[in-house]
Amino acid sequence: MKGHMSRGFGCRALLVLVAAVLIGACSGDDDGGAGNPEGPSNTPPPSGVVSVAGSWTGTSSFQQNGKFFTSNLSGTFRQTDRNVDGTVLFTSPGWSGWSGSFSGQLSGSSPESQFFGIITIRGEPLSGGGTCTGTVQMTGATRANSIRWEAPQLTISPTGTSGGSTVCLGDVFTLVWTFGR
Secondary structure, X not given: OHHHHHHHHHHHHHHHHHHHHXXXXXXXXXXXXXXXXXXXXXXXXXXXXXXXXXXXXXXXXXXXXXXXXXXXXXXXXXXXXXXXXXXXXXXXXXXXXOEEEEEEEEEOOOOEEEEEEEEEEEEOXXXXXXXXXXXXXXXXXXXXXXXXXXXXXXXXXXXXXXXXXXXXXXOEEEEEEEEEO
16 A cells, blocks of 8 residues: 555656646746737847837937927837837927937947937928938937937038028037937
8 A cells, every 4th residue: 555655646746747847838938028019029139239129208308509408209219130220209399390310220238238320300490491400420328128328419400492591499419318118
């Protein structure tokens, strides 16, 4: 009788062990959201840089004509490994109609990569029929859930067919973009 109990205990122990291994193997199938078409993946791209694709909100702070300004931003970022591009809309009153686009590259590896790229800003003029445009290099820290990019100066100039009669707000100094998810 004693040998029968021992064999029954051994079988139960083996079944528990097999079940634990199977449960552990199944719990490791999480793809980090990469299969979720509705949200960004937190899985770093093959190069190991931070994954930034998706929607972001944040602020743009800067000095212009001796005054300090902050505008809310919304952004859509696209990413192919190290290459990043996207669009930004200024959403605060007084800056509606202003937009931006950017393209650049990430370096370093997750959890913090560095961005280096070109930003182009387009905005409404103070007067005239053209637009106001500026292009600048921005750099900064880029994490999966927070971004801080900056540039020392952005020159904004009149553009378009009425460029000569367009009056822009002036150059921007100490431009800082911060984003979060």
